[in-house]
Structure formats: structure tokens, C-alpha cells
Amino acid sequence: MTKAYDLIIVGAGPAGLMAAKTAGEQGLKVALLERKKNITDINRACSMMIVTLTGCYLGDRVSINSRDQRLCFPAYGFSIPYEGDHQNFYSWSIYSYKGNKIQLGDYIKNEHMGDEGRISATYDKEALLKSLMKECFKFGVDVFPGYNVIGTQTNNGQVTVFTREGTSFKGTFVIGADGRVSRLAKTLGKNKDRTFYGTSTSYGFEMKGVEPSEKYALFQIFLGEKTPMRIWMTPRADGETYFPFISCTHPGADVKGAFERFTQQGYFASWFKNAEIIRPLCIEGNMYSHIIDPYKDQVLLVSDAVWCQEAEMTGAIISGWKAANAVKYALTEGNISREGVFGYLNWWKKEVIDKLDHRDMIRNAVMPYCLTVDDIDYLFSKITKTLRSILDPYETPKIVGAAMAEIIPIVSKERPDVFQKLSRMKTDPLEEIFMDCKRSGFPNNMRSS
Numbered sequence: 001m002t003k004a005y006d007l008i009i010v011g012a013g014p015a016g017l018m019a020a021k022t023a024g025e026q027g028l029k030v031a032l033l034e035r036k037k038n039i040t041d042i043n044r045a046c047s048m049m050i051v052t053l054t055g056c057y058l059g060d061r062v063s064i065n066s067r068d069q070r071l072c073f074p075a076y077g078f079s080i081p082y083e084g085d086h087q088n089f090y091s092w093s094i095y096s097y098k099g100n101k102i103q104l105g106d107y108i109k110n111e112h113m114g115d116e117g118r119i120s121a122t123y124d125k126e127a128l129l130k131s132l133m134k135e136c137f138k139f140g141v142d143v144f145p146g147y148n149v150i151g152t153q154t155n156n157g158q159v160t161v162f163t164r165e166g167t168s169f170k171g172t173f174v175i176g177a178d179g180r181v182s183r184l185a186k187t188l189g190k191n192k193d194r195t196f197y198g199t200s201t202s203y204g205f206e207m208k209g210v211e212p213s214e215k216y217a218l219f220q221i222f223l224g225e226k227t228p229m230r231i232w233m234t235p236r237a238d239g240e241t242y243f244p245f246i247s248c249t250h251p252g253a254d255v256k257g258a259f260e261r262f263t264q265q266g267y268f269a270s271w272f273k274n275a276e277i278i279r280p281l282c283i284e285g286n287m288y289s290h291i292i293d294p295y296k297d298q299v300l301l302v303s304d305a306v307w308c309q310e311a312e313m314t315g316a317i318i319s320g321w322k323a324a325n326a327v328k329y330a331l332t333e334g335n336i337s338r339e340g341v342f343g344y345l346n347w348w349k350k351e352v353i354d355k356l357d358h359r360d361m362i363r364n365a366v367m368p369y370c371l372t373v374d375d376i377d378y379l380f381s382k383i384t385k386t387l388r389s390i391l392d393p394y395e396t397p398k399i400v401g402a403a404m405a406e407i408i409p410i411v412s413k414e415r416p417d418v419f420q421k422l423s424r425m426k427t428d429p430l431e432e433i434f435m436d437c438k439r440s441g442f443p444n445n446m447r448s449s
């Protein structure tokens with residue numbers, strides 16, 4: 001007879017592992033299903049920045065306790081083991097293709113201040129997953145690698161989870177932590193009410209020997225390509241390796257050629273003259289608005305599966321923890337229902353839906369859809385002061401937006417054409433700006449990990 005679990009978790013990324021560890025720690029019978037054969041191998045693009053060490057994100061101020069190797073979430077009141085390195089970075093430069101830049105954070109001053117001056121740090125995701133896996137084993141979680149979940153069915157208070165491999169699992173609750181292209185979100189019909197903006201491709205390489213203008217900084221570079229494309233680059237946690245990658249919302253665009261042109265020609269080529277490729281890392285994923293109601297039939301959806309683009313590692317950990325606690329509470333109360341898991345659903349509404357406008361996140365990508373690469377270069381040449389730096393995907397567009405607003409009187413005089421485009425950027429509905437991306441995107445059709 002199939003063993004019945006209290007909780008089945010689908011997906012062993014940071015959210016699923018955290019949910020499994022938390023539920024196991026509280027004595028629940030937990031199964032963790034993951035389609036990868038080797039759970040802790042990272043084989044897809046991720047910058048691995050900690051969002052954020054300099055501000056409040058999702059109601060907490062995450063911090064690193066290097067002495068005891070832990071990541072701490074003081075407002076939520078928990079910490080997790082993290083036995084990996086981290087690398088501080090001290091500024092965020094947003095470049096035009098010709099090398100004009102918006103500077104967030106004063107690199108020299110911040111580096112001199114050390115931990116006090118960092119805008120955040122990069123971590124080692126593989127090390128994080130290994131630390132969480134150890135916890136899962138310690139707390140008796142049954143881990144099933146190599147199982148691709150294809151759907152669920154809820155009958156008489158029990159959920160059956162079906163896998164492509166033919167094995168099914170039974171549990172009282174399910175947590176769907178299956179990432180940005182979540183099959184569970186789709187099979188539960190949860191994508192129907194979301195706004196779809198497009199499919200983004202991330203294509204890049206881990207490299208050694210890169211020599212950027214500042215050694216430990218975050219770089220965002222608008223490329224001089226016809227199709228809008230940006231480079232993101234950060235140092236890895238070892239302080240030696242870099243991960244530059246192209247982000248593009250037009251599937252089928254020549255990201256390979258653009259990456260070669262970026263590293264071999266033009267303003268940034270000198271950074272890569274001694275660079276050596278270690279390995280390619282790519283991913284494609286859909287850009288949706290958040291799922292408003294992340295619950296159906298005893299299945300709770302968490303983290304990237306319900307987020308607009310990405311929950312980030314911190315959001316994944318917090319939402320996995322919140323959902324597992326809610327399940328424990330519901331089981332203890334004997335309330336196997338939506339009301340039973342109110343702790344997670346209320347948190348989702350209060351901290352995510354009511355506070356984070358997904359449009360702020362999507363707006364990060366708007367500029368090259370409204371302005372030419374030379375317009376962007378012109379604008380960046382006008383913002384000469386160093387701006388406040390914070391690693392927060394919802395806050396930074398506001399800081400840059402305020403700096404843009406300050407130069408409007410000059411722009412409207414010198415370049416009325418650019419001024420008009422900027423106005424469009426502010427007022428046109430995002431759905432309209434991204435219409436081409438939406439048409440060429442592939443909802444629900446891509447790999448997530």
C-alpha cells in the first residue's frame with residue numbers, strides 16, 4: 001500500500017527544501033519530489049545575489065552570521081545553516097553601450113567600509129541547497145530525486161500526486177514549489193487570470209579572468225543591439241569567477257552572437273581580453289503578474305511558482321517556511337481546508353499582493369522598448385550624481401526614476417524627441433509596451449530549471 005504523507009512537496013529548489021526542512025523539523029511525515037536526479041547541482045542561470053543585505057524585503061532584514069555559518073531572518077524569527085562563501089559587492093553601475101553610466105553607490109568609499117559599505121553579497125546556491133538537504137535528512141524527510149510531477153487530484157481529503165515515471169504519492173497537503181514555469185500552477189488553472197508579459201531568455205557563461213572597471217560590483221549594461229538586450233554581471237561567491245549573462249525578452253533573438261559581440265568588440269571588450277569560459281548557464285521563463293490566490297484543493301503554491309518573475313532566494317526561503325508552518329498548524333487544528341492554512345494565505349496577501357506592485361518589477365525592462373540605444377546613452381550621460389544603492393528589484397527602478405525626473409527640464413529643452421518617449425514610458429500601459437514580447441512568448445512551454 002502507498003505510504004500516506006502529511007505533506008508532499010514538489011520541487012527541491014530553495015523554497016521546496018526550506019518547506020521540507022521546516023515541516024520535518026515539526027514532526028510531519030514529508031515527501032520531497034524533485035525532477036532533477038542530483039538535487040544540489042545548479043545547471044541554470046542565477047546571479048546568486050542576496051536580496052537584500054541593505055534594506056527590508058518582504059518584511060525582514062536578512063543577514064549573514066559568518067561566525068556560525070547561518071543566514072538569519074530576524075523578523076520572522078528563524079535562521080538556516082549556510083556553509084558556503086559569500087562575496088560583498090559595493091556598487092551597481094547601469095551602463096549604456098557606449099560606456100555612460102548611472103552609478104548607484106560610491107564604489108571606493110563603500111569598499112573601504114567593508115561589510116558596512118556593501119550593497120549586498122553573492123552567495124553560493126549549490127552550498128545553500130546542500131546545507132538545506134542535510135537538514136531535510138536530519139529531520140527524516142523522504143527525498144525522491146528523478147520524479148517529474150505531472151499533476152494532482154484531490155478526493156476525500158487526500159491529494160494524489162502523479163509523476164511522469166508512473167509512481168503516485170498520497171498526502172494530506174501539497175506544497176507546489178516547482179519554480180517559475182510551474183506545472184502545478186498550470187494544471188490547477190492558476191495562470192488563467194494572470195497578465196502575461198513575455199518570455200525572457202537568460203544566456204551567459206561563468207568565466208574566470210574577467211577584469212571589470214570595479215572588481216566587486218554589480219553591472220547592468222544596455223547593449224547596442226537592435227533587439228532590446230541587457231547584460232547582468234556579478235562576481236560569484238568565490239570572488240574570482242564572474243557570471244555575465246544576457247537577458248532578452250524576444251525568444252529566438254541572436255543572444256549568442258550578441259554575447260560574442262559584447263565580449264569581443266566595443267567599450268567592454270577590454271574587460272574580457274583575458275577571460276576564460278568555465279561553463280554556460282541559461283534559462284528561459286515566463287513573465288507573469290503574481291497569482292492572487294495561491295491555494296486550491298489542499299495544494300499551496302509558493303515562491304517562483306506564484307511570483308511575478310522571481311521571488312529571489314530570500315522570498316523562496318520565507319515563503320517555503322511560511323507555507324510549511326501553515327500546513328503544520330492546519331494539521332494540528334484538524335482543519336484540512338483553506339481556512340486551516342490561513343497563516344500562509346494571509347502573509348501572501350499582506351506582504352506580497354498588497355505591498356509589491358508587479359509593475360515596478362516589470363518596469364525594470366521597459367527602457368529599451370521606448371528609447372533607442374543612443375537615447376539611453378544620451379540620458380545616462382546627463383545623470384552625473386551618484387545615487388543611493390540598494391539591492392531591491394522593486395526599489396531601484398524608483399530611485400532611477402527619481403533621478404530621471406530631475407533631468408527632465410534639460411532633456412525637454414535639448415532633446416524634445418527623447419522627452420516624448422520618456423513620457424510614453426511612464427504613461428503607456430505595460431501590456432502595450434510589451435505587446436511584441438507577449439506575441440512571441442511561450443506561456444507554460446519552457447523549462448524552468
Ligand SMILES: Cc1cc2nc3c(=O)[nH]c(=O)nc-3n(C[C@H](O)[C@H](O)[C@H](O)COP(=O)(O)OP(=O)(O)OC[C@H]3O[C@@H](n4cnc5c(N)ncnc54)[C@H](O)[C@@H]3O)c2cc1C
Binds near residue numbers: 015202304310
Ligand atoms: C537569470 C536569473 C538570475 C537570478 N538571480 C538571482 C539573484 O541574484 N538572487 C536571487 O535571490 N535570486 C535570483 N534569481 C531568482 C532565483 O533563482 C529564484 O527566485 C529562486 O531559485 C526560486 O526558488 P524556487 O525554489 O521557488 O524555484 P527553483 O529554484 O526554480 O526550484 C524549483 C525546483 O522545482 C523542480 N521542478 C520543476 N518542475 C518540477 C516538476 N514538474 N516535478 C518535480 N520537480 C520540478 C526544479 O527542477 C527545481 O529544482 C534569478 C533567476 C534568474 C532566472
